Amino acid sequence: MESLKKLFGKTSKGEEVYAYTITNGKISAEILDFGATLRSIYVPDKNGNVADVTIGYEDFAPYETSSAYEGKTVGRYANRICGGKFEINGKEYNVEKNENNITCLHGGGEFSFNFWKVENFSDSSITLSFESEDGSFGFPGKMEARVTFTVTERNGVEIRYSAVADKDTIINFTNHSYFNLAGKGDILGHLLKINANAFTPTDEINIPTGEIKSVAATPMDFREFKVIGKEINSDYAQLVNAGGYDHNFCLIGEKGQIRAVAEAYDPESERRMTVYTDLPGIQLYTGNFLERCSGKAGRENYKNCGFCLETQYYPDTPNQKNFPQCTFKAGEEYNSVTIFEFSAD
Numbered sequence: 429m430e431s432l433k434k435l436f437g438k439t440s441k442g443e444e445v446y447a448y449t450i451t452n453g454k455i456s457a458e459i460l461d462f463g464a465t466l467r468s469i470y471v472p473d474k475n476g477n478v479a480d481v482t483i484g485y486e487d488f489a490p491y492e493t494s495s496a497y498e499g500k501t502v503g504r505y506a507n508r509i510c511g512g513k514f515e516i517n518g519k520e521y522n523v524e525k526n527e528n529n530i531t532c533l534h535g536g537g538e539f540s541f542n543f544w545k546v547e548n549f550s551d552s553s554i555t556l557s558f559e560s561e562d563g564s565f566g567f568p569g570k571m572e573a574r575v576t577f578t579v580t581e582r583n584g585v586e587i588r589y590s591a592v593a594d595k596d597t598i599i600n601f602t603n604h605s606y607f608n609l610a611g612k613g614d615i616l617g618h619l620l621k622i623n624a625n626a627f628t629p630t631d632e633i634n635i636p637t638g639e640i641k642s643v644a645a646t647p648m649d650f651r652e653f654k655v656i657g658k659e660i661n662s663d664y665a666q667l668v669n670a671g672g673y674d675h676n677f678c679l680i681g682e683k684g685q686i687r688a689v690a691e692a693y694d695p696e697s698e699r700r701m702t703v704y705t706d707l708p709g710i711q712l713y714t715g716n717f718l719e720r721c722s723g724k725a726g727r728e729n730y731k732n733c734g735f736c737l738e739t740q741y742y743p744d745t746p747n748q749k750n751f752p753q754c755t756f757k758a759g760e761e762y763n764s765v766t767i768f769e770f771s772a773d
C-alpha cells in the first residue's frame with residue numbers, strides 16, 4: 429500500500445479531480461479533493477484479506493451529482509434545517525432549500541460538491557481547506573474550514589474539523605461515509621451498538637419534533653449489540669416514515685469530550701469498527717434512499733448496502749432551543765474530531 433496522489437477523473441467542466449491515499453502500512457484511506465470525499469477505506473479481516481469497507485463509485489461522475497453524499501465532507505451545517513430558516517441575534521436567515529424546496533439538507537451541498545484545496549499531504553495524513561463566502565447558500569459569515577484525515581497507529585481514520593467565520597453563525601460538520609464491514613452484500617446482518625439512551629423523533633419530513641425520547645422498549649434501542657435488520661421493518665411509526673433508520677441519537681457523555689460512542693461488527697469477516705467523537709449526536713442512516721446502481725469495483729449499490737454513522741450536533745439546532753447549540757461567535761473557532769477505528773477479531 430503506497431501513499432500517492434493520482435488523477436481520479438474530471439468534472440463535467442473538465443477540471444481534474446485527484447485522489448490521495450494515506451496509510452499506516454496496515455489500513456489505508458483514499459480521499460478526493462472534490463468534496464473532501466473519503467472515497468475508500470481498506471481494512472484487513474482476521475485472515476488478512478483486505479476489503480474496501482465503504483460504499484461509493486468506481487468513476488468520478490456520480491460524485492459530482494449523487495444526492496446520497498457517499499463519503500462526503502458535509503458543511504457548513506450537516507442534516508436538516510426546518511423551512512430553511514433560522515434566527516441569529518434577532519435576524520432571520522433564509523438558506524438554500526435543496527430538499528423538496530422545503531428543507532435545507534446538508535447546508536445545500538456547498539462543501540460537498542466543490543473542490544477543497546489540499547494544504548498538506550504526507551504518508552498518513554492529508555489536510556484540505558475550503559472558503560465559503562458571507563451569504564453563500566444564505567448562511568451568515570465568510571467561513572474558513574479545514575479538515576484533516578489521518579490514518580492513526582491504532583488503525584483509525586481520524587477526521588479533525590476546524591472552522592471559523594467572521595460573523596456569528598451556525599457550524600456543524602460531518603462525514604457521510606456509508607460503511608459495509610463485509611465489503612459486500614447488505615448491512616442488515618451487521619451488529620450495532622450506540623451509546624445513547626435517547627433519540628430525537630422526527631415528523632413526516634424528517635424534522636425533529638423537539639422531543640428527546642428514551643430508546644427503551646423501542647426499535648431505537650441499540651444500547652446492547654443488536655442486528656441492524658432485526659427491527660428495521662417493524663411497524664414503529666418512526667421507522668415506517670423514514671423507510672428504516674434515519675435518526676439522530678443523543679450520545680451519552682459530555683459534549684467536547686472524546687469518547688467511544690458506537691461500535692459495529694460484521695460476524696462473517698469479524699471486522700469491527702469503533703466510532704469516537706466529541707460531538708453530542710450521531711445520525712444512524714441505513715441507506716434507505718439508495719437506488720440500485722453500479723458501485724465500486726464491480727459491486728452494486730442498493731438500499732441497505734451500507735450504513736452511515738454521521739457524528740453531529742442534533743439536526744435543526746438553531747430552531748430547537750432545548751438541543752445543544754452550535755452557534756459560534758464571529759472569530760470563535762469550531763473544532764471537532766471523529767475517529768472510525770478498525771480491528772478484526
Ligand code: GLA
Nearest residue numbers: 495496497674711713717736
Ligand atoms: C442524511 C439524511 C438522509 C439522507 C442522506 C443523504 O443521512 O438524514 O435522510 O438525506 O443524508 O441521502
